[in-house]
Amino acid sequence: MARLMGTDRGVSTALGYTLNIAVALLLVTGLLIAVTDYVGGQRQDAVRGELVVVGDRLVADLATADRLAGVADNGTVVVRSDAxxxxxxxxxTIHVSTVSGVTHVRLVAERTNVVVTRTVHTDRDVKNTTITGGDIVITTEGAASDALRVVSDD
Incomplete structure (x- = not known):
C-alpha cells in the first residue's frame, strides 16, 4: 500500500476554496459592470424620451401662439405651456432660437449626454432665450411687436 506523504490534501482543499471564491468574485464583478451599463443606457433613453415629449409640447405651443398672434385684435397673446x-x-435647460423663420428648440439634460432638438416654422420671430425647465409662458412683446417671447413662469 502506498503511504500518503506530507499535507498535500490540506493544500488542495484550501486552494480549491480560494479558487472558488476568486471565480465567484469575478462573476459578480462582471455582472455588476454589465448591469450598471444597462441601467445607465436605460436612464439615458428615459431622459431622451421625456425631453422629446417636452420639446414636442413646446413647439406645438409655439405654433399655437404664432397662429393666435396672427388673428388677435391687439396682437397680444399669452400661451402657457406646462412642463x-x-x-x-x-x-x-431649454434654448430657443430663430433662424430664417425656423424656430429651433434645444433641450439639454444636465449631467448626461442627452440633447434633443425640435423645430417649428413660425411667421413671427421668437426671441433667442435660454431658460431652465419648468412651466413656460409664450407671449408677444405687445401690439407693436411681431416677436414671440418664451419665458419661465415663476
Missing amino acids: PARVIGRPY
Whole structure:
C-alpha cells in the first residue's frame, strides 16, 4: 500500500476554496459592470424620451401662439405651456432660437449626454432665450411687436 506523504490534501482543499471564491468574485464583478451599463443606457433613453415629449409640447405651443398672434385684435397673446421642472430627476435647460423663420428648440439634460432638438416654422420671430425647465409662458412683446417671447413662469 502506498503511504500518503506530507499535507498535500490540506493544500488542495484550501486552494480549491480560494479558487472558488476568486471565480465567484469575478462573476459578480462582471455582472455588476454589465448591469450598471444597462441601467445607465436605460436612464439615458428615459431622459431622451421625456425631453422629446417636452420639446414636442413646446413647439406645438409655439405654433399655437404664432397662429393666435396672427388673428388677435391687439396682437397680444399669452400661451402657457406646462412642463416638468426635471426629467427623470435631472434638471434641464431649454434654448430657443430663430433662424430664417425656423424656430429651433434645444433641450439639454444636465449631467448626461442627452440633447434633443425640435423645430417649428413660425411667421413671427421668437426671441433667442435660454431658460431652465419648468412651466413656460409664450407671449408677444405687445401690439407693436411681431416677436414671440418664451419665458419661465415663476
